[in-house]
Amino acid sequence: MTEKGYNSGLLSFLILVGSLVLCPCRPHGYRGKSLEDVTKELSNYSAIAQKIINLAVHGKAQNRSYERLAAFTDTVGNRVSGSRNLDLAIKYMYNALKQDGLENVHLEPVKIPHWVRGQESAVMVLPRNHTLSILGLGSSVGTPKEGIEAEVLVVESFDDLKKRASEAKGKIVVYNQPFVSYGETVAYRTSGASEAAKVGAVASLIRSITPFSINSPHTGWQWYQPGVPQIPTACITVEDAQMMARMAHRGTKIVVRLTMGAQNLADVDSFNTVAEIIGSERPEQVVLLSGHLDSWDVGQGAMDDGGGMAISWEALSLIKDLGLRPKRTLRAVLWSAEEAGGVGAMQYYQQHKANITNFDLVMESDMGTFAPIGLQFTGSDKARAIMAEIMKLLAPINVTSLEKHGEGTDINMWMQAGVPGASLHTADSKYFWFHHTEGDTMTVQNPEEMNLCSAVWAVVSYVVADLDEMLPR
Numbered sequence: 001m002t003e004k005g006y007n008s009g010l011l012s013f014l015i016l017v018g019s020l021v022l023c024p025c026r027p028h029g030y031r032g033k034s035l036e037d038v039t040k041e042l043s044n045y046s047a048i049a050q051k052i053i054n055l056a057v058h059g060k061a062q063n064r065s066y067e068r069l070a071a072f073t074d075t076v077g078n079r080v081s082g083s084r085n086l087d088l089a090i091k092y093m094y095n096a097l098k099q100d101g102l103e104n105v106h107l108e109p110v111k112i113p114h115w116v117r118g119q120e121s122a123v124m125v126l127p128r129n130h131t132l133s134i135l136g137l138g139s140s141v142g143t144p145k146e147g148i149e150a151e152v153l154v155v156e157s158f159d160d161l162k163k164r165a166s167e168a169k170g171k172i173v174v175y176n177q178p179f180v181s182y183g184e185t186v187a188y189r190t191s192g193a194s195e196a197a198k199v200g201a202v203a204s205l206i207r208s209i210t211p212f213s214i215n216s217p218h219t220g221w222q223w224y225q226p227g228v229p230q231i232p233t234a235c236i237t238v239e240d241a242q243m244m245a246r247m248a249h250r251g252t253k254i255v256v257r258l259t260m261g262a263q264n265l266a267d268v269d270s271f272n273t274v275a276e277i278i279g280s281e282r283p284e285q286v287v288l289l290s291g292h293l294d295s296w297d298v299g300q301g302a303m304d305d306g307g308g309m310a311i312s313w314e315a316l317s318l319i320k321d322l323g324l325r326p327k328r329t330l331r332a333v334l335w336s337a338e339e340a341g342g343v344g345a346m347q348y349y350q351q352h353k354a355n356i357t358n359f360d361l362v363m364e365s366d367m368g369t370f371a372p373i374g375l376q377f378t379g380s381d382k383a384r385a386i387m388a389e390i391m392k393l394l395a396p397i398n399v400t401s402l403e404k405h406g407e408g409t410d411i412n413m414w415m416q417a418g419v420p421g422a423s424l425h426t427a428d429s430k431y432f433w434f435h436h437t438e439g440d441t442m443t444v445q446n447p448e449e450m451n452l453c454s455a456v457w458a459v460v461s462y463v464v465a466d467l468d469e470m471l472p473r
Contacts, residue, residue: 001304001305001338001339001366001367001409001435032472033468033469035382035385035386038386038389038467038469039389041467041468042386042389042390042392042393042463042467045393045463045466046393048322048324048462048463049393049394049396049459049463050396051322052318052319052322052455052458052459052462053394053396053397053455053459055318055321055322056314056318056451056452056454056455056458057397057448057451057452057455060321061314061317061318061321061451061454062447062451063447063448063450063451064314064317064454065307065310065311065313065314065369065447065450065451065453065454066310066445066446066447066450066451067447068096068310068313068314069302069306069307069309069310069442069445069450070302070442070445072089072092072093072096072306072310073300073301073302073306073441073442074300074442075092076088076089076092077300077301078295078296078297078298078299078300078301079293079294079295079301080115080138080294080295080296080297080339081112081113081114081115081138081270081294081336081337081339081340081343082112082113082114082115082116082265082267082268082270082337083114083297086270086293086294086336087270089293089294090107090270090271090273090293090336093273093293093309093313093334094107094273096313097273097275097313097332100275100313100317100320101320102275102276102277102316102317102320102332103275103276103277103278104274104275104276104278105274105275105276106274107271107272107273107274108271108272108274108348108351109269109270109271110269110270110271110272110336110337110343110344110347110348111267111268111269111270111343111347112267112268112270112336112337112340112343112344113138113139113264113267113337113340113343114264114265114266114267114268115138115139115140115262115263115264115265115340116262116263116265117136117261117262117297118136118142118260118261118262118263119259119261120134120135120136120234120259120260120261120262121134121258121259122134122205122234122236122256122257122258122259123256123257124244124254124255124256125149125255125256125257126253126254126255127247127252127253127254130240132205132236132237132240132256133215133216133217133236133237133240134205134217134234134235134236134258135217135218135219135234135235135298135436135437136219136232136233136234136260136262137189137193137206137219137220137221137222137233137234137235138219138220138221138222138296138339138340139221139222139223139224139264139340140193140222140232140233140234140260140262141230141231141232141260141262141264142232142260142261142262142263143203143232143258143259143260146259147257147258147259147260148172148202148203148232148257148258148259149255149256149257149258150170150171150172150202150203150255150256150258151170151171151172151253151254151255152171152172152173152174152205152244152248152254152255152256153167153168153171153172153173153174153201153248154174154176154241154244154245154247154248154254155173155174155175155176156175156176156177156178156245157177158187158188158195161173161175161195161196161199162199165199165200168196168199168200168201169199169200169201170200170201170202171200171201171202172201172202172203172204172205172256172258173192173196173199173201173203173204173205174204174205174206174207174236174241174244174245174256175188175192175204175205175206175207175241176207176241176242176244176245177206177207179209179210179211182209182432182435185209186209186220188206188207188209189206189209189220189222189235190220190221190222190223191222191223191225192204192206192222192233193222193224193230193231193232193233194223194224194225194228196231196233197228197229197230197231198228201231202231203231203232203233203258204231204232204233205233205234205235205236205241205256205258206233206234206235206236207235207236207237207238207241207242208235208236208237208238208241208437209235209432209435210238210432210433210435211432211433212238212430212432212433213237213238213239215237215239215240216237216437216438216439217234217235217236217237217437218235218435218436218437219235219296219297219298219436219437220235220296220339220436221339221340221341223341232258232260232262234258234260270336270337270344271336271344272333272334272335272336272344272345272347272348273293273333273334273336274331274332274333274334275313275316275331275332276316276329276330276331276332277316277319277320277325277326277329277330278325278329279325279326279327279328279329279330279465280325280326280327281327281328282327282328283328283329284329284355284358285327285328285329285358285359285360285470286328286329286330286331286358286359286360287326287328287329287330287331287360287361287363287461287464287465288331288332288333288359288361288362288363288411289312289315289316289330289331289332289333289363289365289457289461290308290312290332290333290334290335290345290362290363290364290365290408290410290411291305291306291307291308291309291310291311291312291334291335291364291365291366292305292308292309292334292335292336292338292339292344292345292366292410293305293309293334293335293336294335294336294337294338294339294340294344295339295440296339296436296440298436298437298438298440299434299437299438299439299440299441300440300441300442301440302440302441302442302444302445303368303369303431303434303435303440303444303445304366304368304434304435304436304440305338305365305366306445307365307368307369307445307450307453308364308365308366308369308424309334310369310450310454311365311369311424311450311453311454311457312332312333312334312363312365312457313332313334314450314454314457314458315330315332315454315457315458315461315462316330316332316458318454318455318458319458319461319462324462326462326465326466327465327466327467327468328360328464328465328466328470329465330461330462330465333348335348335410338366338409338410341409342409342410342412344410345409345410345411345413346413349413349414353417356414356417356418356419359414359419360419360420360464360465360470360471361419361420361421361422361461361464361471362411362414362415362419362420362421362422363411363421363422363423363424363457363460363461364406364407364408364410364411364421364422364423364424365423365424365453365457366408366409366410366423367407367423367424367425367426367428367431368426368428368431369424369426369445369449369450369453370426370427370428370430370431370446370449370453371426371427371446371449371452372397372399372424372425372426372427372449372452372453372456373399373401373425373426373427374391374399374400374401374402374403374425375387375391375401375402375403375406375422375423375424375425375456375460376403376404376405376406376407376422376423376424376425377402377403377404377405377406377420377421377422378404378405378406378415378420378421378422379406379420379421379471379473380420380471380472380473382472383420383471383472383473384402386467386471386472387402387420387422387460387464387471388402390459390460390463390464391460393459393463394455394456394459394460397452397455397456399452399456401425403425406420406421406422406423407423408421408423411423418473419473420471420473422460424453424456424457426449426453430444
């Protein structure tokens with residue numbers, strides 16, 4: 001998962017303006033059925049919802065999404081944007097979706113960034129010799145071959161950096177910012193290098209964006225600001241950031257030698273991977289389920305976002321296995337280069353936005369497939385009321401919560417353009433413990449929890465796709 005809200009205000013404005021042209025207030029197929037009538041219609045789906053739940057949680061499909069994900073991650077491993085492993089992952093999933101008997105399995109071309117980590121190391125040489133655990137940040141430049149050896153300036157915030165700007169020239173800035181929330185604290189990862197470069201720093205080391213650490217650094221993408229010198233940047237562990245902050249507070253001189261072989265290479269060809277169950281009556285109308293196929297180049301990418309990808313595949317499998325065919329098309333999209341800023345999804349949006357009135361609901365799972373709590377939803381009041389009724393169908397597994405604000409880098413642009421959007425909300429309190437680390441492996445995943453997530457994903461997507469009318473905008 002990359003940070004939320006990566007789109008600039010200008011991009012959001014342009015999307016909104018485009019939606020006013022492309023997306024009339026009443027999408028094709030919406031005839032204004034009353035909420036009471038829709039509620040009556042939904043009462044007919046309790047038996048189907050129970051069948052889906054039984055198959056996913058108790059039946060032959062039990063643990064299938066977990067086993068599929070384990071086979072995939074154990075075979076392919078991690079798969080960073082632009083890598084050979086991502087190419088292998090796309091081929092693997094294309095063949096697996098075909099073999100599963102899903103329809104219209106195909107690849108849609110995109111261009112994606114290609115950043116290579118290379119060899120990297122950091123050593124504190126004063127006041128004592130200590131090897132720092134680091135992970136370079138995506139899009140970072142490398143150091144000279146001999147590395148950079150410089151005194152450290154430890155700061156607690158961007159404001160602290162500004163106050164001490166006169167001390168920063170020629171130094172390595174170490175950020176020891178406290179973790180408030182991912183959405184707020186991630187700014188240090190995304191912008192820390194440029195803010196340090198503005199005051200003359202030669203490199204930046206950022207305390208990993210996590211509330212919990214066992215000496216584990218967390219990577220992620222960062223962006224250089226235009227017109228600002230590009231300096232090498234990496235994340236260090238919470239423990240090392242706090243240690244250097246204590247040393248600095250005592251007035252101890254700290255010197256670090258940083259070596260990074262990172263390179264930004266030319267963009268490469270890649271694909272979004274697509275599979276469908278084609279609608280029986282209105283195949284041109286689409287309910288889209290998604291997760292991203294790429295990951296970081298550490299761990300296995302099982303949690304971020306192997307789980308979201310696996311349940312999007314599994315939802316279609318469950319519906320196919322039960323012989324169900326909704327009125328509208330169910331489309332699973334496995335995005336490429338989400339971690340590099342939602343690159344594959346943005347190109348998909350550009351390629352498909354001319355048909356935006358046919359997109360009924362966009363769904364994304366990118367916050368882990370732990371025990372599901374409910375959905376987060378963005379849409380009109382009437383659409384929200386309908387979705388709340390749909391969630392009642394999940395009462396047998398106690399997943400009925402409908403919260404505000406659907407989220408997801410890969411579906412944001414659709415929601416900003418007025419398409420209803422939903423994201424999976426799970427008991428994700430430990431998500432950022434493992435996020436973008438070597439610890440993101442199958443060990444984090446739980447088969448029973450994935451069964452429940454698959455059931456939620458399948459019931460909601462099927463029912464929305466089968467209703468007489470699209471969700472009102």
